Amino acid sequence: MAFQRFSDISVSERILNSFFLMSIAIGYFFSLGQIYFVHHGRDGEPGLSIDDIAIAYHGSPDQTRLAAAIKGPMAGNLKNPSDAEVILNWIDSGGKKAIYQKKVEPILQRDCIMCHSPDSGMNLPPLTNYENVVKLTTADHGPSVPSLVRVSHIHLFGISFILLFVGKIFLLCDIPIWLKRVTVGIPFLSMLLDIFAWYLTRQTPGFAYLLVISGAMMGLSLNYQICLSLIQMWMPPDDYKSLWRNMKVGSAKTGSTIYTFSKKYSPIVWQNSILMMKFLQTQAIKVMSGRTPRD
Numbered sequence: 464m465a466f467q468r469f470s471d472i473s474v475s476e477r478i479l480n481s482f483f484l485m486s487i488a489i490g491y492f493f494s495l496g497q498i499y500f501v502h503h504g505r506d507g508e509p510g511l512s513i514d515d516i517a518i519a520y521h522g523s524p525d526q527t528r529l530a531a532a533i534k535g536p537m538a539g540n541l542k543n544p545s546d547a548e549v550i551l552n553w554i555d556s557g558g559k560k561a562i563y564q565k566k567v568e569p570i571l572q573r574d575c576i577m578c579h580s581p582d583s584g585m586n587l588p589p590l591t592n593y594e595n596v597v598k599l600t601t602a603d604h605g606p607s608v609p610s611l612v613r614v615s616h617i618h619l620f621g622i623s624f625i626l627l628f629v630g631k632i633f634l635l636c637d638i639p640i641w642l643k644r645v646t647v648g649i650p651f652l653s654m655l656l657d658i659f660a661w662y663l664t665r666q667t668p669g670f671a672y673l674l675v676i677s678g679a680m681m682g683l684s685l686n687y688q689i690c691l692s693l694i695q696m697w698m699p700p701d702d703y704k705s706l707w708r709n710m711k712v713g714s715a716k717t718g719s720t721i722y723t724f725s726k727k728y729s730p731i732v733w734q735n736s737i738l739m740m741k742f743l744q745t746q747a748i749k750v751m752s753g754r755t756p757r758d
């Protein structure tokens with residue numbers, strides 16, 4: 464039985480696939496943004512670092528949950544940044560009720576309770592009264608196992624679908640069989656490793672490296688599948704093969720300078736983009752004139 468390739472599927476299906484793949488690729492970049500906004504500055508330093516990730520999963524037992532949030536992801540909610548000091552000083556001085564009512568409560572009322580109250584409908588620790596707030600001034604041990612389990616199952620169910628659909632499209636690529644068999648499993652393996660690493664990092668902060676590496680591996684392999692699918696989907700197989708051949712010839716000479724490299728490639732890239740444009744144009748004409756073979 465002959466297996467399907469991109470040349471076997473209709474233009475409508477390729478358009479559908481392309482929109483799906485591009486949405487996933489864009490979604491991926493938003494998810495990187497999300498990682499940044501949720502975790503940056505947890506260690507007190509600006510920007511995102513491996514320590515921020517370690518703190519996110521392992522906690523920082525020498526710091527309280529409230530302090531970690533104030534210095535990290537919640538800092539931006541304070542209308543007056545110097546209020547952070549007021550809250551941190553209150554925590555350091557032992558979290559007394561009198562000082563809370565005088566200095567801390569007005570800040571929380573103004574900047575926090577629109578989200579952190581039962582009325583907001585968001586499932587967040589309430590900051591509406593002293594008892595609830597003082598609970599957050601205990602040591603930060605990172606997310607609880609039940610909350611990791613909750614996120615794990617959402618991740619596994621949700622991301623598996625993305626990987627399955629992207630992988631199904633990727634299967635239509637024309638690449639060496641061994642390469643296809645190896646690469647099709649990598650996003651799944653790295654996702655599983657990543658989730659496993661959450662629990663390991665919770666125990667031992669050093670595993671944050673494994674967490675970041677496996678997460679990056681998932682992103683890279685997913686985007687590799689997306690890019691290759693998009694290229695092969697729209698570039699006629701012969702052009703693609705000649706591009707690939709040219710790239711191979713080129714890679715044998717990578718030792719030479721970047722200057723000769725770019726000089727050599729710009730005509731090839733240029734030529735291939737023209738071929739791709741021509742191909743798109745003929746496809747568009749075929750579609751419009753109703754002469755497409757299968758659609």
Ligand code: HEC
Pocket residue numbers: 501528529532533536537540541571574575576577578579587588590599
């Ligand atoms: C726009 C809504 C919003 C506002 C305003 C807000 N938060 Fe949050 N807060 C969240 C969300 C969502 C989370 C959970 C996600 C996360 O950890 O980033 C959270 C998490 C927290 C946590 C971590 C809870 C835990 O489980 O350890 C603390 C503490 C916290 N916020 C304190 C504050 C404080 C103090 C303020 C006011 C300066 C504030 N938040 C303002 C939405 C908000």
